[in-house]
Amino acid sequence: MELRDYLRLLRIHWLPLLLGLVLGSALALGFSLLQPKVYTADSNALVTVTAPGNTGPSISSESLARSKVNSFVEIGSWRSVAEEAATVLGIDDSPESLVTRVKVTNPTDTTIIRVTANAPSPEEARDLAEAWVRGMITVISEVEGVPDPATGGITVTPGDSARLPTAPSSPNVKQNVAIGALLGLLLAAGYAVIRTALDRKIRTPEAVSEQTGLSVVGTLPLTPELAKGSGLLPLEPGSEAASSLRLLAEATRELRTNLQYTNIDEPPKAIVMTSPQPGGGKSTTASNLAIVLAQAGQPVVLIDTDLRRPRIAALWNLDNAAGLTDALAGRADVDDVTHYVGPEGMLRVITSGRIPPNPSEVLGSQRMLQLVADLGRDAMVIMDAPPLSPVTDAAILAAHADGALLVVGTGKTTIDALQHATESLSRVNAKPLGVVMNRVPTKGSGRASYGYSSEYRTYYGSQETVPSAAAPVTVIPQRPGAGSDRGSARRGR
Structure with missing residues (x-):
């Protein structure tokens, strides 16, 4: 372990170390007070x-x-x-x-x-x-x-008469307290080292690179909105009302920039957003990435390809009566199930539609591949796919896309799960574009370890707050001929 590893260990486990120090001192003091004076x-x-x-x-x-x-x-x-x-x-x-x-x-x-x-x-x-x-x-x-x-x-x-002692020679309270504090600190340090050695959860970008060889292309902070289960960014750039959303927006823009540099000659046009395990936050991350791409003038199509537990419709507050599966089955045109979201229609959202009994076959069908190819001619396609464990849906999609982004829950997803996910992609010759560390702590012991220092928060939190408490997301009416009840307003309407 290097010096920075010990410093990170100290930052993460400072509370157990402090408790060990205090508890050891208290026990030694109590023991000393109970001993007879000599x-x-x-x-x-x-x-x-x-x-x-x-x-x-x-x-x-x-x-x-x-x-x-x-x-x-x-x-x-x-x-x-x-x-x-x-x-x-x-x-x-x-x-x-x-x-x-x-x-x-x-x-x-x-x-x-x-x-x-x-x-x-x-x-x-x-x-x-x-x-x-x-x-x-x-x-x-x-x-x-x-x-x-x-x-x-x-x-x-x-010789001279013995002198009358002024203080007891035993117990030596100061010495006992010092020894107790040292023992308590050593025990707490041992606990911290053992816990760190046995901890297989992803907590740092260095751990991802060392264990999988993949680059971390984005670190998204844990905001109060994400903790409550939402966390979508407003569609209007710069209209984030809370500093936590500004921090999330800037981190997502950094992810957008890093994604463009994954292949400068041939930037990815069709991306599969997946995760090693459920609960990593892939749907919210895919949605926010689509939003910041649209804000930069990039036409984007966000497709909910999670045909087992679809989340996009509920996340965006959109009607899911018809969606991707209906278009693939020929029951509706693609335009009929497309929601044009936000100003200028730069962002389109296609919900999952009805859940089929055979999701893997549907996602691997020629119609699905053709649909992605058609949409990718004039827009970037982001597909929110199921986790790579225990189903193969995401791997099937990634094999025919330009690559896959793996979203991991910081402090939740394990290294073993991430390694299994990369192996699943390699078996179908799919290209992993990188790892996105989601819900990185911005407070407490993990703040400095994950790169979200107080200076970072101050810089992005000091901008002038737009006096809009919750910027509503506009859903533009669909093209003529599309179903009139497809798009409903999201938050704030």
């Missing part, structure tokens, strides 16, 4: 050796004292010392329990004996340390004998 006090004693007739220590005496100190440290753990300390303190604690609360050490290169005592209160810790030193002096005197100035000997002298 206070620690130190008391020292000095070991000296005097030679016969000398009044002070010599070099040889210093060496002998150092050699004796190690033995005296071991004496510090004897039961007899604990009994002497208990007698001095006047307590009934067993020698075994007292020994566990005391530690006797010798600082390096010294003849000092250091006694460290632990107790539930500062006073008890101080008293125990001092009593332990006294007990050791008593036992050492019994073992070594009382030193005689005439003959010399070993003397253990108590």
Whole structure:
């Protein structure tokens, strides 16, 4: 993983990381507060050796004292010392329990004996340390004998009285909280890494390119309108009332531009709009692409070729009593089932019509191929087809079209489904024109990962708002001779 991958991981999973940090700190703090407080006090004693007739220590005496100190440290753990300390303190604690609360050490290169005592209160810790030193002096005197100035000997002298501890030595709240925070952060980071490794959903354009080799030709933002189930752009260019629609309109125009560059010498004239799985938003994307193409002066025919779950008629609020299947069956002329939508009639919509029992055969028929060819002479044909899984309708259409655009739901469609869709196209020698990432988050942790930064939203959201709350879509009356009840007004009429 590169640095940008870790940064993206941090942006996506910042909340679990923060929760792990806070939860780990809270648990460590609670654990620390529940633990009994332990206070620690130190008391020292000095070991000296005097030679016969000398009044002070010599070099040889210093060496002998150092050699004796190690033995005296071991004496510090004897039961007899604990009994002497208990007698001095006047307590009934067993020698075994007292020994566990005391530690006797010798600082390096010294003849000092250091006694460290632990107790539930500062006073008890101080008293125990001092009593332990006294007990050791008593036992050492019994073992070594009382030193005689005439003959010399070993003397253990108590040092200053133990200081009263001002704070508990255990639990160390700051250290425990720091360790708890670190452990919580590591666990949350492990969760984020494992979840990312196991996540097969499409979330970035890089994942699409790496896993399928296809280019992402468009990234369409998730707007409140799309979240509510609509999201069609107004037919008049620049009449988007809400900033979210302006953002969607600009992203769709970028898709239009990228589509024109897929083949500069022979731009696609017949495009199949499909998706690996249902719910990717292909119908709305096909409709909006048709709208922005018509806004640019390109004649467009939008055909609902999803003969299993047609959506175009409901999306555009058009009559679906007769449509594509009726024209293919010879029950109506193509003009009779064509809805001329918007100003100047640059956009025509053909709904699905009656759902046949054999959609694949209908879409693969010679009449269907001829219809697309005829319409494509003077217009770009966009066909809203069923998903590539589990039916083959879209693959059949794409095999005879100029290519297919695969619309994927960001955070919903899986890499496996997209790979299966590309394999379905390759089996019939259909050309994938690219992938359109739909419903890309513009807020929250996924915003920066998918390219919709705050600057992007500000730039396209700062334009002057047209004072039209919902620009209606006009349906132009059909050509003479067409059915008079085919086109009904869409939103706002």
